[in-house]
Amino acid sequence: MEHDHLLYDGVTGLPTLQAAVESMRRVIVERGELLILYFNFSRYSKIEEIYGWEKFDAVLATTAAAMRAYLHDSPLRSSRVMVRYTNDDDFVFFHIPEPGFEAANDQQITEIISGLQKHVSERIEAAHGEDIASLFDIYAGRSHVMVNPKFRLERQIYRGVRQAVLASQSVEARETVKKLEDLRESIRTRGVYVDYHPIVVAETGAIFGYEALARGVMRSMRSPEVMFEVAARGDLLWELSRICRSRAIEGMQHRFDQGELLFLNVDPGDFADPTFSPEQLDAPDPKRVVIEITERTAIKDYPKFRNRLQAFRDAGYRFAVDDAGSGYAGLGSIANLEPDFIKLDISLITCIDSNFIKQNLVETMIRFANDQGAQVIAEGVERAEELAILKELGVHLVQGFFLHPAGNSTHTPEHLPLPGPMSSGQAAPKGPDMRAMRSA
Amino acid sequence: MTNNSLPHVLVVDDNHDNANIIRDYLKARGYPITVAYGGEEALEIFERERPSIVLLDVMMPGRDGWEVCREMKQNPDVAHPVRVIMVTALHDWTNKRQAIQTGADDFVEKPFELAKLVETVDRNARMLSPGR
Numbered sequence: 001m002e003h004d005h006l007l008y009d010g011v012t013g014l015p016t017l018q019a020a021v022e023s024m025r026r027v028i029v030e031r032g033e034l035l036i037l038y039f040n041f042s043r044y045s046k047i048e049e050i051y052g053w054e055k056f057d058a059v060l061a062t063t064a065a066a067m068r069a070y071l072h073d074s075p076l077r078s079s080r081v082m083v084r085y086t087n088d089d090d091f092v093f094f095h096i097p098e099p100g101f102e103a104a105n106d107q108q109i110t111e112i113i114s115g116l117q118k119h120v121s122e123r124i125e126a127a128h129g130e131d132i133a134s135l136f137d138i139y140a141g142r143s144h145v146m147v148n149p150k151f152r153l154e155r156q157i158y159r160g161v162r163q164a165v166l167a168s169q170s171v172e173a174r175e176t177v178k179k180l181e182d183l184r185e186s187i188r189t190r191g192v193y194v195d196y197h198p199i200v201v202a203e204t205g206a207i208f209g210y211e212a213l214a215r216g217v218m219r220s221m222r223s224p225e226v227m228f229e230v231a232a233r234g235d236l237l238w239e240l241s242r243i244c245r246s247r248a249i250e251g252m253q254h255r256f257d258q259g260e261l262l263f264l265n266v267d268p269g270d271f272a273d274p275t276f277s278p279e280q281l282d283a284p285d286p287k288r289v290v291i292e293i294t295e296r297t298a299i300k301d302y303p304k305f306r307n308r309l310q311a312f313r314d315a316g317y318r319f320a321v322d323d324a325g326s327g328y329a330g331l332g333s334i335a336n337l338e339p340d341f342i343k344l345d346i347s348l349i350t351c352i353d354s355n356f357i358k359q360n361l362v363e364t365m366i367r368f369a370n371d372q373g374a375q376v377i378a379e380g381v382e383r384a385e386e387l388a389i390l391k392e393l394g395v396h397l398v399q400g401f402f403l404h405p406a407g408n409s410t411h412t413p414e415h416l417p418l419p420g421p422m423s424s425g426q427a428a429p430k431g432p433d434m435r436a437m438r439s440a
Numbered sequence: 441m442t443n444n445s446l447p448h449v450l451v452v453d454d455n456h457d458n459a460n461i462i463r464d465y466l467k468a469r470g471y472p473i474t475v476a477y478g479g480e481e482a483l484e485i486f487e488r489e490r491p492s493i494v495l496l497d498v499m500m501p502g503r504d505g506w507e508v509c510r511e512m513k514q515n516p517d518v519a520h521p522v523r524v525i526m527v528t529a530l531h532d533w534t535n536k537r538q539a540i541q542t543g544a545d546d547f548v549e550k551p552f553e554l555a556k557l558v559e560t561v562d563r564n565a566r567m568l569s570p571g572r
Contacts, residue, residue, distance in 0.1 A: 011514075053541065331533065347540075354567050356546040356560075357530070357539050364533070 011057045012064035017092060021157050027096055028153065034145040035095040035103050036157070037113075038164035039067075042172060043135040044089035046225050051132070051380070052347025059128055060089075066123035067091060070116050092161055103144070113140045129401065134223035139175070141167030180234045182220045183227065187236060191217040192243050194251050199263060199377060199399045202391050209261030209290070211379075211399065212248035238273040241266070249283050256288075263290045263320060263341075268299045271308040278315035286316035290341060294322040302336070309337070320377070325361060331368050341397075342369050346380035349400075353385035359393060366394045447492035447565050448472045452482040452508065453527070454500040462495060465554050466561060479503030486512055490520045492568050493561060495548070498528035506542050513543030523564040527552065 009016060015023070028034050041063065048056035071093065097103045104112070117138050125133035143163035145156050186192060196210035213224055221227045231240040245264060252262045262283070270276050283289045291312060299305050309319065320341035321334050325348050334342060344365060352358045362378070369376045378390045381400030390398060449471045453459040456477060463473045474489055476482035479502050486494065494512060498505035509524045526547040530536045539547060545567075548560050 325533070325537075354545065355540065356563070357536050357544060360547075361533070361536050361540075 011060050013061075014064055014068075014091075017161070020092075020094065021154055024094065024096065025153060028157075029147060031096050031099070032147045033097070033103060034147065034157065034160065035097075035109075036143045036145060036160045036164045037093040037095065037109070038141045038143075038161060038168050039091045039093065039116075040139045040141075040165075040168050040172070041089040041091075042137045042139055043225060043229075046135050047132060050225075050346060052345070052350055054347070054350055055128070055132075059124060059132060062124055062127045063120055064091070066120040067093075067116065070119040071112075074112050074115070090165075092164070109142055113138065131223075135225055137226075139168040139172040141165060141169070141171060143167065176230070176233065179220055179226070179230045182218050183216070183230045183234060183236060183240070186216045186218055186221050186227070187239050187243060190243050190247070191221075192240075192247050193217055194244070194248050196251065196255070197399060198404050199261075199379075199397050200403055202378075202387075202395050202398045205403070207257070207260060208397055209263055209288075210252075210256070211263040211292070212244075212251070212265070214244035214247060237267070237269065238275075241270050241273070242275065245281060249281070249289070252288075253284060259288070261288050261290055261318075263292050265292045265294070265322065268293055268305060271305060278312050278317065281312075281317075283317075286312075287318070290318045290320050292320040292322040292341075292343065293337065306336075325365060331365070334368075335372065338372070339374050341375050341377055343377045343379055344395075349378050349380045349386060349390070350382075351386070353383070353389045359389060362390070362395070363393050369396075370394075445569070446471050447568050448474070448489065449493045449495060449561065450474050450476060450482065450485055450489070450491035451495045452476045452479070452500070452505070453495075453497040454478055455497070458497070461554075462557065465558065469558060471561065471565075479505070479508045482508050483511055486522075490522075492520065492522060493564055494522060494524045495557075495561070496524055496526055496544075497550075498526055506538070509542045509544050521568065523567060525560055525564060 044056070044059070047059055095104060120138070121133055121136050124136055141164040143160045145160040147153065147156060192214050195213040195215060197213060198207050199209045199211060200206060201208050214227070215222050215224055216227045221230075227240065228237070231237045245266075248262060248264055256262065266276075278286065281289070313319070318340040319337060320343055321337055321339040322343045323345045324334055324342045326345035342365060344362060348358050348362055352362065362376075366376050375396040377397040377399060378395045379399040381387050381390065381398050381402045383402055387398060387402060446469075449466055451459050451462045451466070451473060452475075453462070454477055459475045459477060463475050467473050474485055474491060476485050479500055482494070482496070483503075485491070494509075496505045496509055500508075505526055505528065509526065512522055512524060523545045524543065526539055526544045527550055528535075528547060529549050530539055530547050536547075546560055546564055548557050
């Protein structure tokens with residue numbers, strides 16, 4: 001059939017909402033009621049933003065498979081159940097009780113949602129690592145449709161889906177308020193610790209420096225993405241960033257070997273913070289600090305921004321353009337910042353060994369960097385094949401899980417507890433987190 | 441890789457002369473070849489014959505090469521992975537970024553040299569062999 005692909009989602013293999021309604025019409029009418037569960041994966045779009053669509057598709061496929069497996073084994077299996085994928089990060093689940101069975105009650109639904117959250121999270125962590133799993137958060141909403149023959153069935157179902165969506169949004173709103181409270185507490189107590197992710201010389205494997213990734217000590221603030229997202233909502237970005245920067249520099253002084261560099265993420269918006277200055281940053285040796293600026297955030301006032309950069313440059317700090325090549329913009333915007341380091345966007349590195357167009361782009365970037373006197377860093381290296389190609393192409397520095405997997409950080413300063421107001425009961429956790437996301 | 445195990449190639453170009461030249465050249469090197477002269481026909485053949493490599497011209501009337509590539513890559517078939525090579529000049533960063541986004545694996549500049557074209561098909565064929 002010509003439009004088969006419109007009935008099934010290619011990534012997850014799940015049918016679309018329209019196709020599901022059509023196929024279940026008779027069963028729903030016979031039973032006369034339908035329970036709709038709506039699941040929103042609140043931060044999934046971030047996965048695509050950070051890692052690119054290939055990784056995102058893979059995570060969606062894992063999610064759908066894990067959901068199907070869990071729901072199949074759940075107490076609902078005696079009823080007719082279908083899972084539908086509707087958009088990019090949400091799923092709809094229809095529960096049509098079979099004759100003789102009651103529809104699931106509130107308590108059962110709550111248990112199922114909580115079990116589902118745990119199961120899917122574990123599957124994602126096993127398949128894609130802790131960082132991606134840390135972005136995983138389900139907000140679920142439910143609605144109960146009692147079929148009324150006076151109304152068109154499709155409309156009743158779509159209304160039911162909308163009600164379930166609204167219910168999930170109010171759950172999310174409540175959670176957001178709670179997270180904002182957690183963030184305020186984290187800022188008040190300086191409850192932030194830093195993971196240092198090694199950046200190594202591609203050819204020799206020698207440690208060149210570390211990228212600082214700030215994480216909240218409180219469990220709800222563990223993911224840098226979540227922490228900064230909450231800070232943006234609460235207008236607390238500058239406050240949080242100041243703590244993250246100073247934590248990163250404190251740690252550098254205690255743990256880095258001579259000559260190792262600190263790569264510090266700074267959002268272009270932080271340059272508007274009047275207290276963010278070379279004096280305030282106060283690194284003991286500014287030459288060993290590289291300020292990473294993401295290419296993803298739009299810079300509004302370019303001349304002013306460049307002036308602010310210059311002040312840091314004059315003090316000895318160096319610069320890296322992060323996520324270079326993430327968008328369609330070519331090399332011009334990178335050249336404008338005159339970086340010392342160019343960090344390639346992760347989506348260019350994922351599966352680079354099998355994609356010759358990516359290899360061509362990375363080669364272009366390396367040639368450009370060599371002309372500019374900059375060094376190229378490839379981050380997100382997860383496999384030996386990727387590393388081999390990157391070396392062949394002439395990448396200078398590399399970073400990623402493959403180079404320093406979890407449990408192999410004895411010689412790195414990662415995960416060591418920081419001195420400061422962090423209580424002993426809140427020691428920084430260990431974890432296999434080697435991915436660059438959002439940090440200080 | 442022996443000739444017997446060379447992957448099936450689908451050549452898609454609305455210009456019959458171009459398509460036939462590529463067909464003859466690759467056939468002479470042992471590749472099993474099917475030709476399609478438009479996007480719709482290419483998708484039909486793709487569904488039916490499941491080729492492992494698709495050489496896809498971008499500028500075609502109706503469904504262009506980008507659209508065809510997206511559709512071919514949209515339903516990943518683990519048992520029959522497909523390598524899509526776009527036949528076009530990808531001059532700048534934007535073009536290449538777009539090509540990656542559609543799921544394309546490689547490209548051959550147009551106008552192409554036949555030797556370069558074969559080299560590109562060969563390297564994609566190698567990516568399909570187990571234990572490469």
